[in-house]
Amino acid sequence: MDIFTQQLINGLVLGSVYALVALGYTMVYGILELINFAHGEVVMIGAMVALAVINALLGAGVDLPGLVIASLGLLAAIPVCALLGFSIERIAYRPLRKAPRLAPLITAIGVSIVLQNVAMMVWGKQYISFPAILPATRHQVGGATVTDLQLFIFLLSCTVMAALWLLVQKTRLGRAMRATAQSPEVAGLMGVNVNTVISITFILGAVLGAVAGVMVSAYYGLAHYYMGFMLGLKAFTAAVLGGIGNIAGAMLGGLLLGVIESLGAGYIGDLSGGFLGSNYQDVFAFLVLILVLTLRPSGLLGERVAERA
């Protein structure tokens, strides 16, 4: 039971980060039907910028509480990522909006390669460690251990997601976003500035990505120029699992994928009688994905898309 609770908690924390990244994919997909393959790299840049600022502050001997320093790093990462998200859409996707569907996919891959290599040239090939400035108090919950950091990550993710939900459901901008997702042409006729809405969507996704990037590097204590690739892959999987284009689906998919992964890693050895080790945890995630999509071809919360008329 202890292991179960522990893995469940770990899974929820990891899953909440996946969910934040998945939201970036799903919002863009909902509006443009485009897989923004460069999103994982935006997350990575967010983590790198924040770490650079944090390390610079510590190096300068600034005497502030750890949480404040980490927040300053995050505050520096957010505008950088927002600008990055905005520019990527402007340079690589907007000129191709009327092009065949796979063309923006290739530019996305190109942008992703460029960002990875720029990051490698700026910050080097080695792992950068996240300084231990955040409080690491441990709490006992039903036989499992929760650190302050885990609690903090989970709560911050939930707050950000709740804020996004309110933004999309309650504000004028949110209504414009939903209208654009349904039909850009009609939304345009109703006086929505579609290009602005698309730009804002990319910026929002990138900001969520920056938050996720900082949290994930704090959680693992590491950042690396290649970290965005795997994280992006997992988050995209989560978005598809929940039903891509659906905001609630991305949140559900992210949390679910995180939990499946941790539980899978914890139990796969017992389930298979020691035949399969925990290094099969990624297989587990993908198998669940394939199973879910076989039963529900448009994801857990995705709307059933009617056959093309």
Add this chain to the structure above:
Amino acid sequence: MAMLLLLRHDRRAALAALLVVAILLAALPFLVNLGLGKTWVRILDFTLLYVMLALGLNIVVGYAGLLDLGYIAFYAVGAYLYALLASPHFGLHLPFWALLPLGALLAGLFGMLLGAPTLKLRGDYLAIVTLGFGEIIRIFLNNLNAPVNITNGPQGVNLIDPVAIAGHSFGQTWSVLGFSVPGLYLYYYLFLALTLGVIAVSIRLQDSRIGRAWVAIREDEVAAEAMGINARNIKLLAFAMGAAFGGVAGGLFAGFQGFISPESFNLMESIMILCMVVLGGMGNIPGVILGAVLLTMLPEALRYVGPLEQALFGRVVVDPADLRMLLFGLALVAVMLFRPAGLLPSTRRRREFDSSEAVLAQEQASVYDAHK
């Protein structure tokens, strides 16, 4: 263009042109060796492998319109089959002519295995499932060394037998009439022959009943089914055929390289092959070949950036190894921005693209008229 028309109408000119191309292709490794050195003959061999892979993926993505992000898995299946049955790992040494068809068959089976659960999925859902499938295969290859050692895990399989025809190993130089031909060249001719075979099959498929059925389900699955096409079988066939090409290329890769490990079959490789197909021009055979040649050679050519910097600025400003992939990424973006339908789009696709532009122009014109 005029040249092409001339060739189409004048039989003798066409024959002469064919002869020139044949001689050029036959002499290519010698010319390349003279001009650029042995490394480039090796790159030439790899280019042919990638042409085969890209043509195989073209069947799935270009013809049938099924976005496959896990194509490298079939390459891996072919390569591992060859490696396990022709290396000291199990002590088996089956001949190459038996292993290639076996690899094609097994990869084709895996293609069907992937195709079966994904038939109902569309577009990007299919993409992520194929991606997951590719990753699953790679993770299994990486971990199947315990408790029973099948794939030798991350260390990979070593000392794989080189391809041998009629008792002659391609691992050694071949002397014929006092003329010595190194193994690298022999591989080139073997790969060239098989690539030409794959091209021939692709062309014949394109114009066949099956090829037209693929195009039909790509354009509109519902309408195609109404016309009596069995969408399920025809999709499975696309997956199986594409995968079989990948399996053959994989077997050749294992024999050529002599060593394989799961690292060679990661997601980035799948993505690269997809880039070759899309960048060159989906569904168009010359386009796909051009894409494969360009994307294999470009990263290699970019290795010369270092000496170039030296010549231009008198010193190395940026480490060329770092710059190489950066320039490669920029090239991908630039090409797609300037030629969104690919470098050499198929006529059908070009027509679609142009017509949607024309419709757009007309719509904009009419909106403008309304304002007046």
